[in-house]
Amino acid sequence: MMPEKTSLDSFYAHKFSETPLLPPYEAGGFNVFRLTKLNEGASPAPYARYDFYKIMLIRGRHRCHYAHKSIEINGSTLLFFNPAMPYRFERLDKESTGFFCVFKDLFYIDHLRNGIQDIDMFKRDGRHEFPLSEDQDKEVESFFEKMLHERQSDYRFKYDLLRNHVFELLHFAMKIQPGETLYHHPDTNARLTSIFTEMLERQFPIESTDQFLELRSAIDFAEKLSVHVNHLNRAVKKTTGKTTTEHISQRIAAEATALLKHSDWNISEISDRLGFSNPSHFAYFFKKQTKVTPTSVRSV
Known part of the structure; x- marks a missing residue:
């Protein structure tokens, strides 16, 4: 674990x-x-x-x-x-x-x-x-x-x-980074994106077998934020250049990589904690995001 x-x-x-x-x-x-x-x-x-x-x-x-x-x-x-x-x-x-x-x-x-x-x-x-x-x-x-x-x-x-x-x-x-500021002063879209990002990050890292990922889709986050999913998607895309789904998928893939490298859970347990219905769905998702299989990361 x-x-x-x-x-x-x-x-x-x-x-x-x-x-x-x-x-x-x-x-x-x-x-x-x-x-x-x-x-x-x-x-x-x-x-x-x-x-x-x-x-x-x-x-x-x-x-x-x-x-x-x-x-x-x-x-x-x-x-x-x-x-x-x-x-x-x-x-x-x-x-x-x-x-x-x-x-x-x-x-x-x-x-x-x-x-x-x-x-x-x-x-x-x-x-x-x-x-x-x-x-x-x-x-x-x-x-x-x-x-x-x-x-x-x-x-x-x-x-x-x-x-x-x-x-x-x-x-x-x-x-050392000219043109950047110490703080970001967000507009409405950036503020909503910041809240979404904070909610996404708050779910990680997955540290125990009792912890499961609850918010996995743009709709999940929109409902939690009490906004329409299209409004959330527009705000995130305008602020970051990436879709809400891309942010969620990339963060789940990053956590999956960490668990494969640094935990002793088997792939089925990792799949389950990250909210996948079965390991084959997880393997398909992981390879799509990272271009490598979960097994290859685990064996490194």
């Missing part, structure tokens, strides 16, 4: 030989580290969904496994991870240097109108990897050095200052 969501405490226990200095509750779980402080004897982290956000500057060769894809990174890279996106990070070089910070929603809950999850780098379909030049690496390193320094200080408002340093990183990443 798929692993349960990994907590911040479990993450610390896996990554550190000694429990690091823990922040107070009101700090929203914020912490910052050099990668050299990691527990060298720890095994690679499993594929899992974590209950915190993570921003990492890492140097060297690595591979990151998401639900439906694996990417290799080389050199200096700025990475963003969110609680809705299961992943596994794999070192390909024995020695890695860099920094990372972690925090929960509470860190920003009173400071952002729409929440940290609406920032592009933390959206499922946003950009999460940013290769850095030598000068960019130095600038990002300076942000983390300021965090490390402030984390140890006795300044009364240090977590406000640390929050600002995290925002510096977010703005830095956005500056």
Whole structure:
């Protein structure tokens, strides 16, 4: 079965030989580290969904496994991870240097109108990897050095200052992509599309044998949203260029790929959890979406 969501405490226990200095509750779980402080004897982290956000500057060769894809990174890279996106990070070089910070929603809950999850780098379909030049690496390193320094200080408002340093990183990443904005200010169609996307994502990941996919068609979502299906289809198509059905099918295929790669469920069980009447229908759907069979993905 798929692993349960990994907590911040479990993450610390896996990554550190000694429990690091823990922040107070009101700090929203914020912490910052050099990668050299990691527990060298720890095994690679499993594929899992974590209950915190993570921003990492890492140097060297690595591979990151998401639900439906694996990417290799080389050199200096700025990475963003969110609680809705299961992943596994794999070192390909024995020695890695860099920094990372972690925090929960509470860190920003009173400071952002729409929440940290609406920032592009933390959206499922946003950009999460940013290769850095030598000068960019130095600038990002300076942000983390300021965090490390402030984390140890006795300044009364240090977590406000640390929050600002995290925002510096977010703005830095956005500056690498000229023409994009930190937030999207949606019109009516975009707002409806955003709600549809959130409802779609809320169904994933499938983590237990008691969990079944409930909303599988454009009509299902339209009824839940109390709008006509044609209105939903027009809004989604105008906003994204894809149909509602394409979004649903691609997300189901991505979840199917994750379950085939990272769970011990058989294909029949995966088919059932994703709402297919029988495994042959699932196999037909999966091959149509991915051009490969479920068996071939399972055997990799």
